[in-house]
Amino acid sequence: MTIATATTDLMLEATGISKTYGAVVALKSASLAVRPGEVHALMGANGAGKSTLVKILTGAVHPDAGRIVVRGRERTVHSPAEARRGGLVSVYQDPSLIPDLDIRANLRLTETPLEPFRHWLAEFGLADLDLSSRARRLPLASLRIIDLARALAIEPDVLMLDEMTAALPANLTERVLEIVGNMRGGDRSVVFISHRMSEIGSVCDRATVLREGETVGVVDVTAGSEERIVDLMLGQIVDQAIPQAKREERRTTNGERPRLAVQGLGLDAKLYDVSFDVHPGEVLGVVALEGQGQDELFEILAGSRRPSGGQIFVDGTGVSFHHPADAIRVGVVYVGADRAQALLMQRSVRENIAVPFTAHLGRWGLIDLTRERRIVDEAVRRLQIDARAGNEVRRLSGGNQQKVTIARWVAGGVRTMLCFDPTRGIDIRTKQQIYVLLRELAEAGAAVLLYTSELKEVQLVCDRAIVIFGGRVVAEVDRADADEATLLRAAYHLQSGAALPEQLAASAAEMATGGPTTGTTEERVVSA
């Protein structure tokens, strides 16, 4: 364990941390200073580098540069186990228990003392948990609590909670916040990451804000500091000289039948009563912080997952997708962010684009190669794919790979396209080409649903946007109003309408416990 030498009064100090993945800069110059007895929020929009910084602090990722000082002593952390021994423990978004081991064996792996662990379990109301049950058999919420209890039992100097509360029902969330709050003023510290401003407001002392891999400010959390934090996250909205995609004012959609209509869509603990329409000729944006249910929404619409409730209509006809092929048959096609998932990496550009043509059993026979070449070439030209290394798609650049996944559907003619963060991790020029393409598709009568983690894309590409928070559609924003600040506030659920957070808390409590809970945490925010 660490010997406190008290050369500084900071518990944890990280300075000048940088990390690049290939051409992608995850962290440019991040710093974080945490005082003893402090609950310190780490904030930033999607992709600002929060998770990378936490992973570096806990040794899961090695920084390219930077200095980490814990209790006055410089540390080079090579592995999570080493970080743990050095007093840094994190609880990540996903449970980190080995599913096929029982809880006791999992504890042994991390050298967790059993008695404190039981104590913390009892604190969370899980005293009767059977330690010999396998992790696989426990509900997600219990696993999160076990993770946290395990971390607390080690008595770390710095406990890092990365979206810890995201998958918890409201009553447990409150218990967690209470316990985290109780740590304030002690001799240990907490680094707290959450998308929920209400939680930040209720338990955190200070907040460090990251933007594009840099620490841009440290804020004392008080009433009204949410606005300041959001302003910092937005920063000066840098005009990256993206010319507006060509567009015309859309005609009104009144009375027109929507191409895709979603009504009351639900998925256990992920989506609640999601309803919206997408009309032909329209690009509808979806804005959400990470993990608000948008992944599941797109999976359902693409036919990869069954909803637990609600209805989907395509051109006014109710549909039920059992397989992506069902969605494709009615013209609903999906472009994802994960190119490794969508592409045949060892096959050619041509084969990749042509896969959907031969997917159906009736098309298994001889291929009309001339026709195929014509269609593929047309798609390649339209998307300006640089197919020089086209023998194997894995040798293309990320941007070109993404274009191939889009070309696959454009080649066959698009009616309804679901795009899930299609510009993630690709170069600015390709991004712009994709914006232009999406507009062109819409103008040609396609309906496009676009989730994007880059808020500025909404005004560039979308006609309007819906905002999802906690599995619900919480706002609809017209293009004219969809500036980054508005969207980010909406995504954090920080509208001026004070009733909303309460509604949300109440509904979250409902789904979790089946009964009403007190809204103490939320009220502080509302009063702000």
Add this chain to the structure above:
Amino acid sequence: MSAAVTERSGTTAITWRTTLRERPIIPLIGLLALLVVAIDVADPGIVTPSWAGVIVRASIPLAILAGCQTLTMLTGGIDLSVASVASMAGFVTATLIHSPGGVAEGIVVVLIAAALVGLINGVGIGVFKVHPLITTLGMSFVVDGLANVWQLQMVQTGAGVPHVLRVLGSGTIGDVIPYSLVVFVPLAAVIMIGLRRTGYGRLLYAIGDNPVAARLSGVRSWQVLILLYVISALMAAIAGLLVSGLSNTASVTLVDTSLLPSVAAAVIGGTSIFGGRGGFGGTMVGALILTVLTALITVLGLPEPTNQVLFGSIIVIVAAAYTRVTAES
């Protein structure tokens, strides 16, 4: 030494890699030629047109079985039931030689039986998602067992390899060109065209390369896989008929020793066991290489187990070589 030398060797290595990756068949043919030269050195004068005919004739059943492995391996699978199906096919046809329908009846019966085995394999793998290794291994035991039951039933009836199969399996034109090419050439043509020019062939590669991407593109892989394992079993049955004709033997274990060589030929031929990469051209050369290698061992007078050691070593070495050259640097 000098930088120029380093660079030169670097370039050579890249070219070599690229060749092996894009056209694995060229170095393979080189290896085959090398073995032929070796055998001619070991036993001068052995390499003649009729010797070549013998080698080709012996390679054909192996190439067909290796074709089963190639097709299934392209999807990331494998078919370990081919040897059992092949043995069963040869044996059952031989036992049915005196049936009313004669040879034709026997062949129809074994093709139906093989198709059933393939169907069960395909349903297990495509619908119930049981690993191909397990499914086909299990089915190989089932087929072996059933063949033995059949043997006990048919023990009193006279059996023999039908004349037509003997001619087809072992006959030659002018002591050089084997008749079995009549079966093999069209079959090979169908496989190669099928893989390159049909939607179905594309899907085999697609499923092996990335099953998730195939699914997202609308491919229902269970349909592809069921048909695939039926095709594989039918090809295995055809190979079994040729082997029984070639060896003029009907036994429920006749083809068993060809199982691992069939996998080996496909692997040597450049088909990746992980799926998505390979083809039948390399597999045919792979089958020839293994046959010549066996002949070489015989010529050298090495004991039979040496064969196994060499086969095993070659598979591991070649597989390692492919892994190295196909890995993205």
